Amino acid sequence: MHCYVYHSSRRPGTYVYLPRRDDFAGVPQALLDALGRLEFALAFDLPPERRLAQEDTATVLANLESKGFHLQLPPPEE
Numbered sequence: 665m666h667c668y669v670y671h672s673s674r675r676p677g678t679y680v681y682l683p684r685r686d687d688f689a690g691v692p693q694a695l696l697d698a699l700g701r702l703e704f705a706l707a708f709d710l711p712p713e714r715r716l717a718q719e720d721t722a723t724v725l726a727n728l729e730s731k732g733f734h735l736q737l738p739p740p741e742e
Contacts, residue, residue, distance in 0.1 A: 665725060667710040674700030677738025683728045690732020 668685045672678040680691060680702055688696060696702070714721055719736055727734035 665710050665728060666707065667724070667728065668707045669705045670702035671705045672699040672701075673703060674698070675738075679705065679736040681724055681728060681734040681736065683732065688733075695735070 665683060668682045670680045670682070672680070675698070678699060680688075680699065682688070682690075685704075685707065688702070710716075710721065710725065712721060712725060716724065718739060719734070724734045
């Protein structure tokens with residue numbers, strides 16, 4: 665699956681993954697409002713065997729298919 669990632673202008677370290685570029689139809693309006701402007705960050709292929717640095721690939725793929733987006737929050741501070 666091809667994946668498009670946007671970062672939040674209001675919440676540092678917060679990213680939204682989409683299966684189609686600039687298609688925010690599946691993202692709830694309340695979430696869009698909370699995140700502020702979403703700026704395109706990168707696009708990449710996401711096969712099931714690919715490892716991601718901060719997210720579980722299977723979870724990202726499942727969310728993209730079922731919800732139409734995946735929300736990545738910043739890691740908790742230690």
